[in-house]
Amino acid sequence: MKLLIALAMLLAAPVWAEPGLPPEAAVAQALDNHPSVVAARARIGEARAQQRLLAVGPQEVVAQATLQRRDVRGVGVVPEYDLQFTRPIRLPGKAALDRKAGEAGVRAADNRADDARHQAALLLAANWWAWAGAAAEAGTLNGAAAIMADAAAATARRLQLRDASALDLDQARAAEAAVRAAALQATARTAAARAVLAANFPDLPLPASAPALPEPVLPAEGIAALAGLVVARSHEIGASQADLDRAEALKARAARDRIADPSIGLRGFSEQGGNEKGVGLVIAMPLGGRARAAAAEQAGAAASAAAADLAATRSAINAMAAEDAALATGYLAAWEAAARAAEAAAEAAARQREGHRLGGVDLADRLVAERLARDAALDEVRARTAALVAITRLRVDSHSLWGHVEE
Numbered sequence: 001m002k003l004l005i006a007l008a009m010l011l012a013a014p015v016w017a018e019p020g021l022p023p024e025a026a027v028a029q030a031l032d033n034h035p036s037v038v039a040a041r042a043r044i045g046e047a048r049a050q051q052r053l054l055a056v057g058p059q060e061v062v063a064q065a066t067l068q069r070r071d072v073r074g075v076g077v078v079p080e081y082d083l084q085f086t087r088p089i090r091l092p093g094k095a096a097l098d099r100k101a102g103e104a105g106v107r108a109a110d111n112r113a114d115d116a117r118h119q120a121a122l123l124l125a126a127n128w129w130a131w132a133g134a135a136a137e138a139g140t141l142n143g144a145a146a147i148m149a150d151a152a153a154a155t156a157r158r159l160q161l162r163d164a165s166a167l168d169l170d171q172a173r174a175a176e177a178a179v180r181a182a183a184l185q186a187t188a189r190t191a192a193a194r195a196v197l198a199a200n201f202p203d204l205p206l207p208a209s210a211p212a213l214p215e216p217v218l219p220a221e222g223i224a225a226l227a228g229l230v231v232a233r234s235h236e237i238g239a240s241q242a243d244l245d246r247a248e249a250l251k252a253r254a255a256r257d258r259i260a261d262p263s264i265g266l267r268g269f270s271e272q273g274g275n276e277k278g279v280g281l282v283i284a285m286p287l288g289g290r291a292r293a294a295a296a297e298q299a300g301a302a303a304s305a306a307a308a309d310l311a312a313t314r315s316a317i318n319a320m321a322a323e324d325a326a327l328a329t330g331y332l333a334a335w336e337a338a339a340r341a342a343e344a345a346a347e348a349a350a351r352q353r354e355g356h357r358l359g360g361v362d363l364a365d366r367l368v369a370e371r372l373a374r375d376a377a378l379d380e381v382r383a384r385t386a387a388l389v390a391i392t393r394l395r396v397d398s399h400s401l402w403g404h405v406e407e
Contacts, residue, residue, distance in 0.1 A: 019214035020132060020388065021125075022204060027402055030204035031120050040109075040116035047109035051102030057095065059088040059261070070271075078275075086265025086282055094261070097253040104246035111239035118235060121402040124201055125392045131193035133385030135210035138190050140381055141183035144374040147353075148176035151370070154356075155363060168363045175367050179374065216332050216387035219395060223325045229398035230321035231314075240306075240313040247299070247306035254299035260286035324397050327390040331383065338383035342376040349373035 066082040152172040158164035219226055265282040352369035355361030395401035
């Protein structure tokens, strides 16, 4: 069934909703089914149950009955009974504070569920680009290995024509073997990255091969605007604010609870075999002591800690937004420089390759040029991957990509 659903989603959705990224519908399903997100959603149900519990309160009717036989002088043994029903009554204002605390708890759980989905989205993006980046490195090295294989074959032909030495052939073959070893390592990293991605997100349909790395581009919204949205849409700040609201409500509740709730009830009794009967009103009032004062002090300290936690969370999110913006801008500029360097190195290597073919360039000079071109191409792939990771992270953190949409 899961396979049929995945195939249907792939057919219904565009091949890539975002350049180089999986379809939005497939990502949404994979994120919603991630265990951390499922667990966080379940905690919303727990918070709602806690909200209902706080709304109705722990006050319950207590039934108390006494049945006895009394030996009365001159009368004999007579039956007697006593029946009493009592219930604590919340004083005015306490129920409203309980409801406020319950509502804040639900908001905190809902924000943490959305943040769990956000963290899963960051993990998916990191795993995805790790797979695509490793595959791009493998492709670059395999291409370089093919070039070195041509160089080794050409050197072998020249050796037969006595236009090259055996040392030249050894150097060409050694260079080819080194590049092929590096290509095999990159292929192994590609397989490992795909395995990690599939293990973390088994509901995400993966293509047979990794997509090609697209060229990084600045988001249409702009770096500064997205950095502002990182803070404005932060679920971590929302959860911390809800925690503070709940702590403040519980602090006010504990202050009011220094005056205990009275219990009111009805009592009926029959004594001396029914000769004495009566109905009465029962009122009980606990006398608060140092325990209630300590509870109020504890709630006040918890509210102060929640306020400090909110300030720390805001500071951390502001720092993260600034870091996201700086990395996206800096890595994009670094990729552009790496792309120019790779293009220049490739052109130099092509000239050396042609010169070696015509006999005007030594093999050693060609190998140096090929190595420089290969290193520059790898640097470009790594810089491209880093820029894509940074831009995607900024978009995910700002909830402009793969964000949860409330139904």
